Amino acid sequence: MTKGHVHKLEITELSLELGGRTILEDISLDVHHGETVCILGGSGAGKSMLLRTIVRLHEPTKGRILLDGEPVTAMDPSTLRRRVSLVQQSPAMLEGTVEENIRFGLELVGAGPEVIRERIDASLKAASLDESFLGRRAEKLSGGERQRVAIARAHALCPEVFLLDEPTAALDPRRTMEVERAIQSLKGDADFMMIIVTHDVEQARRLGDRTVLMRRGRIVAEGDSGSLIEDLDPEERARYMGELACMEHEDKEGDVDE
Ligand SMILES: Nc1ncnc2c1ncn2[C@@H]1O[C@H](COP(=O)(O)OP(=O)(O)OP(=O)(O)O)[C@@H](O)[C@H]1O
Ligand SMILES: [Mg+2]
Numbered sequence: 001m002t003k004g005h006v007h008k009l010e011i012t013e014l015s016l017e018l019g020g021r022t023i024l025e026d027i028s029l030d031v032h033h034g035e036t037v038c039i040l041g042g043s044g045a046g047k048s049m050l051l052r053t054i055v056r057l058h059e060p061t062k063g064r065i066l067l068d069g070e071p072v073t074a075m076d077p078s079t080l081r082r083r084v085s086l087v088q089q090s091p092a093m094l095e096g097t098v099e100e101n102i103r104f105g106l107e108l109v110g111a112g113p114e115v116i117r118e119r120i121d122a123s124l125k126a127a128s129l130d131e132s133f134l135g136r137r138a139e140k141l142s143g144g145e146r147q148r149v150a151i152a153r154a155h156a157l158c159p160e161v162f163l164l165d166e167p168t169a170a171l172d173p174r175r176t177m178e179v180e181r182a183i184q185s186l187k188g189d190a191d192f193m194m195i196i197v198t199h200d201v202e203q204a205r206r207l208g209d210r211t212v213l214m215r216r217g218r219i220v221a222e223g224d225s226g227s228l229i230e231d232l233d234p235e236e237r238a239r240y241m242g243e244l245a246c247m248e249h250e251d252k253e254g255d256v257d258e
């Protein structure tokens with residue numbers, strides 16, 4: 001399977017309204033080839049909706065999303081979703097083995113047996129999984145393993161843009177590190193760009209080349225992943241830390257790991 005790569009994803013003055021509510025407002029963000037951008041923000045900030053809008057699960061009310069100058073709205077959704085892969089927060093697995101889960105998308109795009117073999121091998125490596133996973137039942141995997149299989153499944157199709165929505169939400173620290181290791185190894189390859197949604201400032205620091213902070217559908221700050229939060233004005237920082245504390249409290253109340 002051959003692929004090109006996107007040099008630039010360009011989001012300009014993007015707004016999204018649904019049911020009379022403004023969900024995203026005036027979002028502008030550029031991401032370049034090889035770059036990883038993290039999106040931080042409290043619950044309901046619009047992080048997931050932004051990723052979903054990029055792959056046309058929602059149509060923008062205003063603004064543009066361009067892949068190397070071509071509007072995503074002009075692309076056939078299935079072609080777009082092959083080039084831009086969204087790994088959702090709680091990825092659904094098909095019934096069957098891990099191998100069947102990875103193989104399915106490859107068969108759908110008409111890949112031959114040799115290519116399928118090669119892509120499965122490469123994707124397992126990319127997601128820090130070993131071959132023993134291939135025969136395991138996908139529905140019996142732990143949360144962290146499932147997340148890595150979802151990353152492998154997306155990687156198998158050679159996307160040019162990777163969108164990861166809270167890849168480690170609801171995982172314990174050890175599994176979080178396993179998934180982060182898989183993401184780091186993807187970054188090592190870097191033949192694409194990544195946008196990672198997280199509500200963990202430290203994770204954004206570890207994984208992001210750049211970080212943006214969202215609140216109420218808007219980007220309120222953008223900068224270096226290492227210092228973004230420290231560089232916020234005190235009022236903005238206090239507001240963000242308050243939102244974060246609420247989220248951690250909610251996470252603990254509804255602990256759903258496995
Ligand atoms: N299909 C929908 N129709 C209308 N409003 C929606 C829809 N899906 C989400 N919303 C609203 O859009 C806003 C942003 O939601 P979104 O899921 O993007 O938040 P988020 O930043 O990802 O939050 P979390 O950290 O909790 O995942 C929320 O107010 C939500 O209620
Ligand atoms: Mg979300």
